[in-house]
Amino acid sequence: MKPQNIYIGFTTIILFLFSCRQGSEKELPVMNSIQLENSILSLTKEATNLNVPWDLQYDRINDAILFSEIGGAIRRLDIKSKQVLLIDSIPDVYQQRTLGLLGMALYQPENEQAYLYLSYTSKKDSSIFSNLYRYNYNPTGRLSNPVQLLQIPGNTGHNGSRIVISPDKKVYWATGDAATDTYAQDSTSLNGKILRLNLDGSIPKDNPIANSYVYAWGFRNMQGLTYSTEGILYTSEHGDAIEDEINLILPLKNYGWPLVEGTVDTDEEKAKVKSLAIEEPIKSWTPVIAPAGIAYYGSDAIPEWKNSLLLTTLKNQSLRVLTLSDDGRDIIGEQILFQNILGRLRSVVTLPNGxxxxxxxxxxxxxxKGFPTQEDDVIYRLRISDKAYAPILHAQIPQTQPEAKDGQALYEAYCTSCHKSDGEGLTNTFPPLANSKTVNGEEKALLQIVLHGMQGKTIESIKYEGVMPGFSFLTDAEIITITNYIRINFGNHASEIKSTSLKSLR
Ligand code: HEC
Structure with missing residues (x-):
């Protein structure tokens, strides 16, 4: 071969290698198009067969989606090739029900060491903990140099949590109240709080309480945290049986739990908080929807969604678009996508390109019901598109409250997430209402449970892990309608409850 040919061959190889690395994006089939007012979006499945991905972050250096899975794995989805790579497995994660590897935040500055912050539950002897760790994040290869920044009490539920890093290089950690009523209002406890740390885990000098991580308090179990490009911090949070919330976080504010649920609107709540200044949510939902991850959308790519919060929901199985006012202080609109189509949705991230x-x-x-499908769990992508593919979906606006006389609608709104549409419950977690002695039994005892809830009882020799919240916030007519609904459905044949006054039971 002449030297010239060798040279050409060599260049071709280099060009070939180069095009493999930088190559154009692999296109996947579009599942649906979403028609907004003017724009069309396409929905694609970018990764399948995952196991409860909990938090998604954008890795701008690798142009990839970095994600945690609840069992302890950290994986990376390459945006162009769609390949999923296992980066590392966190060794001491304790996974059970809602516990495990939860929120994370990727800090990726120019020309400095990148860090990955992780929040996860661990167990030592019989004690459960929530941990905040920092790892060195290497663009290639595994995580290294783990540093435990904080360890706080955990529990079998209510461990939060999410992490976010602000442009001024502060780490915000949203912690759960560890299902302990005294923590959220105690400013010396780190549970039920927004905590603020320096990148190395030390307490920032300008924190609102000197020598304390505590930035804001009065929280139950936050599941979403995002920092807007306008510099506003928002959370999403699970209420008990009522009042799921979106909060706008300000230093030193008290968000009320467990004294108040949602806004301070009942006489009981007003009496409890008296002179305390309680910061009320900018949005709340009853019946609850189980809000999870949130992400601020500030891009021009989808003009209809610019300046909104994107919210994934678990119980409601939807993606919600919450339109913000110009100053970001109010939610002025709400739209619902994919309800009951994709199942429970956990986390959302927006990329610089929109x-x-x-x-x-x-x-x-x-x-x-109907999930998981064979391909679950899935990472989906929504992108602006110039053509529409069938089937075309439209965003919906939220429905009004179910009517007091519609038993099925009330049951779906308040009971299905635990006892399921068919009344069969969930093994060892939520008891079946089908063929239940209590449901078919004495009226007062049954109404008492629906009004005030129950926990820790043994039913037909099974001890259930879940907690039944009380529904005393419903009207008498609603309580009677739901109770009658469960007495004559799921194969139950109990007599109808006629009395409409529950005063003596309230
Ligand atoms: C957050 C989950 C959850 C929701 C929502 C919920 N329940 Fe329950 N429910 C439970 C759990 C857990 C138990 C068992 C508690 C125990 O073992 O002490 C239970 C027990 C019951 C029982 C007693 C069953 C028996 O056989 O003894 C009835 C009746 C009941 N629920 C009705 C309802 C109705 C009606 C609704 C809706 C208005 C509802 N529940 C909503 C979790 C839930």
Whole structure:
């Protein structure tokens, strides 16, 4: 071969290698198009067969989606090739029900060491903990140099949590109240709080309370945290049987739990908080929807969604678009996508180019009817598109409250997430209402349970792990309608309850 040919051959090889690395994006089939007012979006499945992806982050150096799975794996989805790579497995994660590897935040500055912050539950002897760790994040290869920044009490539920890093290089950690009523209002406890740390885990000098991580308090179990490009911090949070919330976080504010649920609107709540200044949510939902991850959308790519919060929901199985006011202080509109189509949705992230990635959570502890599918769990992508593919979906606006006389609608709104549409419950977690002695039994005892809830009882020699919240916030007519609905459905044949006054039971 002449030297010239060798040279050409060599260049071809280099060009070939180069095009493999930088190559154009692999296109996947579009599942649906979403028609907004003017724009069309396409929905694609970017990764399948995952196991409860919990948090999604954008890795700008690798152009990839970095994600945690609840069992302890950290994986990376390459945006162009769609390949999923296992980066590392966190050794001491304790996974059970809602516990495990949860929120994370990727800090990736120019020309400095990148860090990955992780929040996860661990167990030592019989004690459960929530941990905040920092790892060195290497663009290639595994995580290294783990540093435990904080360890706080955990529990079998309510461990939060999410992490976010602000442009001024502060780490915000949203912690759960560890199902302990005294923590959230105690400013010396780190549970039920927004905590603020320096990148190395030390306490920032300008924190609102000197020598304390505590930035804001009065939280139950936050599941979403995002920092807007306008510099506003938002959370999403699970209420008990009522009042799921979106909060706008300000230093030193008290968000009320467990004294107040949602806004301070009942006489009991007003009496409890008296002179305390309680910061109320900017949005709340009853019946609850189980809000999870949130991400601020500030891109021009989808003009209809610019300046909104994207919210994934578990119980409601939807992606919601919450339109913000110009100053970001109010939610002025709400639209619902994919309800009951993709199952439970856990986390969402927006990319600098305006693409949106979000994931399902159908292999978690509380799968809904028809899920998981063979391909679950899935990471989906929403992207602006110039053509429409059938079937075309439209965003919906939220429905009004179910009517007091519609037993099925009330049951779906308040009971299905635990006892399921068919009344069969979930093995060892939620008891069946089908053929239940209590449901078919004495009226007062049954109404008492629906009004005030129960926990820790043994039913037909099974001890259930879940907690039954009380529904005393419903009207008498609603309580009677739901109770009658469960007495004559799922194969139950009990007599109808006629009396409409529950005063003596309230
Ligand atoms: C967050 C989950 C959850 C929701 C929502 C929920 N329940 Fe329950 N329910 C439970 C759990 C857990 C138990 C068992 C508690 C125990 O073992 O002490 C239970 C027990 C019951 C029982 C007693 C069953 C028996 O056989 O003894 C009845 C009746 C009941 N629920 C009705 C309802 C109705 C009606 C609704 C809706 C208005 C509802 N529940 C909503 C979790 C839930």
């Amino acid at each position: 693409d949106i990635y979000f994931c399902s959570s159908n292999r978690d502890w509380n799968p809904q």
